[in-house]
Amino acid sequence: MTVTAADVKAEAVRIGFVACGIASLDASIRGDALDRWLAAGYGGTMRYLHRQAKKRKHPATITPGARSAIVVLENYTAPAAERPQSGDAFKIAAYARGMDYHIVTLGRLHILTQWLKQRGAGLAHAWVDDGPVADRELAERAGLGWIGKNTMLIHPRIGSYTFIGTVFTDLELPANTSMTTDLCGTCTRCLDACPTDAFVTERVLDATRCLSYLTIESKGELPVELVPRSDGWAFGCDICNDVCPWNEKFSTPTSVAEFGARPAPDRRDPAAFDNMSEADFSRRFADTPLARPGLERMRRNVQAARASHTKPVNR
Ligand code: B12
Ligand code: SF4
Ligand code: SF4
Incomplete structure (x- = not known):
């Protein structure tokens, strides 16, 4: 065939x-x-x-x-x-x-x-x-x-x-033509909005300053100077996507039901993870992206997110 x-x-x-x-x-x-x-x-x-x-x-x-x-x-x-809604104690990236x-x-x-x-x-x-x-x-x-x-x-x-x-x-299928136009034009919204100044220049991201890396991949303490800038994010970060005019204009809610929010965690409760046992965390989040950092690091992240609400930011 x-x-x-x-x-x-x-x-x-x-x-x-x-x-x-x-x-x-x-x-x-x-x-x-x-x-x-x-x-x-x-x-x-x-x-x-x-x-x-x-x-x-x-x-x-x-x-x-x-x-x-x-x-x-x-x-x-x-x-x-x-x-994320106003009144949330911490934020979780849309994909999680x-x-x-x-x-x-x-x-x-x-x-x-x-x-x-x-x-x-x-x-x-x-x-x-x-x-x-x-x-x-x-x-x-x-x-x-x-x-x-x-x-x-x-x-x-x-x-x-x-x-x-x-x-x-191994099917030999004819390749599409690569898109060669840079539709960003003179816009710099994402570069300006990043709370931790993680972009070294356009299209070059220093992941070690990115909240996504810090809250998901990094195992140690979060850098003291970046905690006040974490803008309430406790898992990942959506800012450089949120501010993009192409999302404002074209993104529409997903129809993939599995990506939908579950009843937990309660983002309004600052102690949502503190009061959770490892078994409870595993039962609720084992098949979600939150399993990657795990319970201990989610506690660390929420603490940092909370601190970012209260500490002044000197940029
Ligand atoms: C490591 C990684 C991260 C790291 C580093 C991200 C980064 N920008 O490099 C961290 C943990 C920070 C991260 C964060 C996120 N990630 Co991530 N991540 C990856 C991963 C595993 C590898 C990316 C990589 O190789 N980075 C190294 C850089 C150098 O490579 P690159 O990102 O591909 O960049 C290319 C361009 O920058 C280009 N380039 C360089 N100079 C120039 C100049 C010009 C003119 C041009 C046109 C291009 C160009 O060359 C690079 C090499 O090909 C990919 C999956 C994969 N296998 O590719 C997912 C992936 C990139 N992540 C993804 C997502 C969704 C995210 C987050 C949105 C999650 C979140 N909400 O927190 C954030 C977004 C942050 C951001 N602005 O990138 C998606 C992105 C989908 C998309 N539509 O682009 C991917 C593709 C996973 C997937 N399969 O869907 N991620
Ligand atoms: S995901 Fe957040 S912290 Fe990371 S580069 Fe984008 S705006 Fe900056
Ligand atoms: S916000 Fe979007 S359109 Fe504007 S520079 Fe960033 S990626 Fe390009």
């Missing part, structure tokens, strides 16, 4: 992805930028990024036998009622309201890999965030948007509240 790129894209949309494109597996054109970023130490303790660098620069070596990558976007935009996208999106990609195999693909390997894949660059190459000054992949009619998933396949 022959399967065309148009068939693949239609199936991806039928499954529920909001966009799909095809990327070639040619060598990265941003390898030097990645090397410079790693050498500058902007990746902090995320050592896996160093280990994966070679493969990221050479996508054809990631899944041996693959000839093209199918790239999809998954919308996780939160409805207004599930965004419900079930972990590593479970949800990968599950949906497996429907696509099965579909491909039934139509003659010998190889169809799905990756979501977890592999040695330069997700944003492949999405850009698949014609799904441009990389904004905030480093996000922004789709011109969807915005940037999206996860990127890829399927590496």
